[in-house]
Amino acid sequence: MVVVCAAFGSASLLSGTGVALPTNALPLRPVKGQMSLAELSGEALADWPQRDNGVYVPQYEDSGLAPRWPSRIWAMGSTYVRGDASTDVTDDGHQRNAQSLEAMNPQAAERLRESAGSQRLLGWAEVRCASLDRLPLAGAVPDNSALLQLKGTRRRYLPSLADTPREPGLYMLSALGSRGITLAHWCARLIASQIQGESFDADPDLVAAVDPARFAWRQARRSST
Ligand SMILES: Cc1cc2nc3c(=O)[nH]c(=O)nc-3n(C[C@H](O)[C@H](O)[C@H](O)COP(=O)(O)OP(=O)(O)OC[C@H]3O[C@@H](n4cnc5c(N)ncnc54)[C@H](O)[C@@H]3O)c2cc1C
Numbered sequence: 275m276v277v278v279c280a281a282f283g284s285a286s287l288l289s290g291t292g293v294a295l296p297t298n299a300l301p302l303r304p305v306k307g308q309m310s311l312a313e314l315s316g317e318a319l320a321d322w323p324q325r326d327n328g329v330y331v332p333q334y335e336d337s338g339l340a341p342r343w344p345s346r347i348w349a350m351g352s353t354y355v356r357g358d359a360s361t362d363v364t365d366d367g368h369q370r371n372a373q374s375l376e377a378m379n380p381q382a383a384e385r386l387r388e389s390a391g392s393q394r395l396l397g398w399a400e401v402r403c404a405s406l407d408r409l410p411l412a413g414a415v416p417d418n419s420a421l422l423q424l425k426g427t428r429r430r431y432l433p434s435l436a437d438t439p440r441e442p443g444l445y446m447l448s449a450l451g452s453r454g455i456t457l458a459h460w461c462a463r464l465i466a467s468q469i470q471g472e473s474f475d476a477d478p479d480l481v482a483a484v485d486p487a488r489f490a491w492r493q494a495r496r497s498s499t
Contacts, residue, residue: 278444288415293444299489301405308351309349320332350386412447
């Protein structure tokens with residue numbers, strides 16, 4: 275059994291195993307996010323984290339962070355740039371965070387800009403992975419060739435999504451978007467139950483909504499062969 279959990283890298287990882295899935299059968303999209311942060315040397319500029327277009331954390335202390343991060347910081351983020359798979363920290367990303375922060379806490383936005391001006395501003399950027407319909411892909415990987423073959427040999431016949439042929443022993447969990455903390459556990463339990471052949475207490479529509487075969491199945495339904 276293999277479960278591919280490589281976020282945006284999942285499609286290329288799967289194609290490297292010889293699984294023949296056209297790119298539109300596994301439509302993963304990158305969404306870059308950049309956070310701006312700096313050492314907190316004085317008083318925090320708010321009592322609690324604030325949220326609007328991004329989250330401002332006025333104070334965070336953690337002596338266990340990697341050595342490149344100060345142990346007491348403030349942070350603002352993250353940006354949301356669809357289609358961008360780069361991970362470089364940019365001035366433009368910092369500017370976007372400053373603008374978002376301006377609406378929530380102008381004093382903190384001023385501090386962000388000052389930190390940028392005095393080279394004290396730090397940043398972190400990574401890529402979120404989203405699917406075309408913004409839902410996760412959690413479950414068994416479809417066998418696209420077998421699906422198309424079924425449709426070709428039995429004219430206009432298409433199995434249900436649940437009965438779509440699968441690559442034996444191959445599962446995936448990807449496209450958690452911005453909600454990995456909330457979604458990962460439920461999706462992992464779903465896959466574990468599928469591997470074990472156990473029942474899983476979930477609405478079948480919900481399981482279908484995250485089925486990694488849904489895009490291949492819809493394409494097969496639309497195709498004229
Ligand atoms: C800036 C930012 C802010 C976020 N804020 C939040 C938040 O507040 N709340 C929340 O719930 N979520 C947030 N997220 C989203 C959250 O990080 C993701 O939903 C979650 O990390 C997805 O988990 P994952 O295991 O699917 O992918 P990842 O955590 O991205 O892990 C994928 C792993 O696969 C590896 N990989 C990729 N390609 C290959 C390959 N070919 N071979 C081997 N390994 C490979 C990568 O190196 C990585 O280690 C944020 C994301 C970003 C970028």
